[in-house]
Amino acid sequence: MTDSGSTDPTRIPSLPEVFLKRTFSLINSTSDRNSLSLVCKDWYNYERLTRRHVSIRNCYAVTPEIVAARFPAIRSVSLKGKPRFSDFNLVPEDWGADIQPWLSVFVTAYPLLEELRLKRMSVCDDSLEFLAMNFDAFKALSMLSCDGFSTIGLEAIATHCKNLTELDIQENGVADVGGDWLSFFPENLTSLEVLNFANLGNEVSFDVLESLVSRSKSLRVLKVNQKVSLDQLRKLLVLAPQLTELGTGTFSGDLVSSSVNELESAFSKCGNLQTLSGFWDPSLLYIPALYPVCGGLTFLNLSYSVLGADELEQILTHCKLLTRLWVLDTVGDKGLEAVGSHCPLLEELRVYPDDPLDQQSGVSESGLVAVSNGCPKLHYILYFCQRMTNAAIVAVAQNCPNFTHFRLCIMKPHEPDYLTNEPMDEAFGAIVKTCVNLQRLSVSGLLTDLAFEYIGKYAKNLETLSVAFAGNSDAGMEYVMRGCPKLKRLEIRDCPFGDSALLSGLSQCESMRSLWMSACNLTMNGCKKLAQEKAMLNVEVIKDEDGDDSLANKVYVYRTVAGPRKDAPPFVVTL
């Protein structure tokens, strides 16, 4: 102990190191650990030596060497890379966020690494092979919205990870080059708990899949791709009735060797099922086979299914315990009324657009109001619609004052309240005034600076704000920069905010994780000024091929201890 035996009566005697380390190793919450590490130097040390999991929300905010130096005992890493707008093609290819530099450090620093969870990272097949071959204790790989790899990389994972418990490939840009990657799992691998290949395009050998499921007695999550037929799904269910989460694949077609009753019987044995997804092209005839498990469902993801209102209602009458529901807007306002009627425990609703360009279809304000009337526990909404009114959102805010995530996307830019023709300022004003716990907000529709004044004034817990096609002047952004103390991520596109707005948040910038601004009014000079003022920020401009060189069309600003990127491609200029 380094500070034993102090005679100062105001000092609390130190606890034994062994005791502290043992206690700290039981603490998993990152925020608790961050608090512990601030108490004193000893506690900082004990904490860092016992931390098992680290979440790096911006892979360029820190280097792998710095992480490894501070935390020597890490077994589980989460990494996020590209800015979120890369999901919508606003970030060019080869921007970065390569996983390999991290793996190269981890191979010596964390040879016992067990888990890797990646989001928006670039992962190539060689890196997957490197991972598989160099980390003997590796167990869990999860990739969401990553790109750069193909099924060849998955073959390597299957072949070499002898203790694999989790392989979770979600919504990535994966090149499915065929070959049967699933068959690379050795016969003696029985440890799988999570297998999600819903996103892959090609068929896998069903015999191999069947055998794998059959011998994986701990399997609790299975999400198959579209190539798995209904009959094959039935067989898998019979082999794995212990599943808690199921991705059904297409759920379409004729059952060849059995009937709806047999499918229903298979589902009825799955007493632990809580999450259902998939349903890419569901045959309505077989939906009733789900009814035995609907009563226990908490999360139903129908966001790939073209269903109408009546079809949705039929299903929902059986799903009384549902807390999370994702649907396509083909269900219409009528379908959402059914949601309001049948799902009183609903906490999260996402309504995705089936055909964003079809202005006659989809949902409107009445569907959202209906849900808010019937679901008072609603706190998370993602809603794509063609039109909306202020009055409706005011009503929604009153019905559901507990919103933590309010993401409204009126799909036509600059669309006003369609009844009054006024801007949508009052709608978002009502949300931020009423929902004091609001953490995440996405705004849309015709908005003036007033909307931002409301946000700056009331949204004191706001952490993430997404803005597009909104505002009148720099004042809008300034309200937010000055008014939202907890803001961590701000992403703005196509707004008339210029250099002075950018520079107005100088004090804010370092407490924020990142700022994205594209198609706004920024100039290179303004960005340079920001870079000069704040050394702890990386101010990166993504250059346009044919653009005015004095303008900064895409700007990404983030705090970092790593200095400027060393791997920046030629079109990324760090100021």
Next chain:
Amino acid sequence: MDANSKTMLKGDHDMLLAKVYDDDDGEIELGLGLSIGGCGGLRKSEEDLMPCCSSSSSSDSVKIPKSKIVGTKRRVVESVSPPNATSVVGWPPIRRGHRMPILANQIKSEQEELSKINNRHLSVKVNMEGTPIGRKVDLYAHTSYEMLAQTLENMFYGTHNALGSSRLLNGTSDFVLTYEDKDGDCMLVGDVPWQMFLGSVKRLRILRNTNMQH
């Protein structure tokens, strides 16, 4: 026309979607009102348009076939493309992976239908003029035109089928059943043997009778 030729130069199928709006409106929608540093529909039209049909060359991205409707010799049939659509990069903000699987399936089925005709399904989109929501029907689950017409009538007219059997096929209803074949031509359903129909049908359209020119 500049933007038109610009978009086709890249040879990227995603640009075809831009073509939809060009041809429908005669000009690119620039209604965003903010001509700031390069934003706006026209300038961005050389890049990917909609996130759900975007391409990253590293992934097996999906080409939207919907856009094939426009620009072929199909003036006799009204396209289902909507007017006044925006064409802005990355808007609305939907992740590319979100809707890709269904479309990937449609593309694959073109290639696989001949070899797998016995144990696969052939899902095609069906649109009815005047109804905004398209549906899908599995043609392999049907064995005849009659059966298909029944399914469609149930789908679009509900269970209380006041139309009787196959009025869609015999021309006595207000609507007529057509399909788009491999060449993009609009054809009347029922003219060719069923199996031949399965081999060439790409999607189905139920149109108002007055539109057809016989």
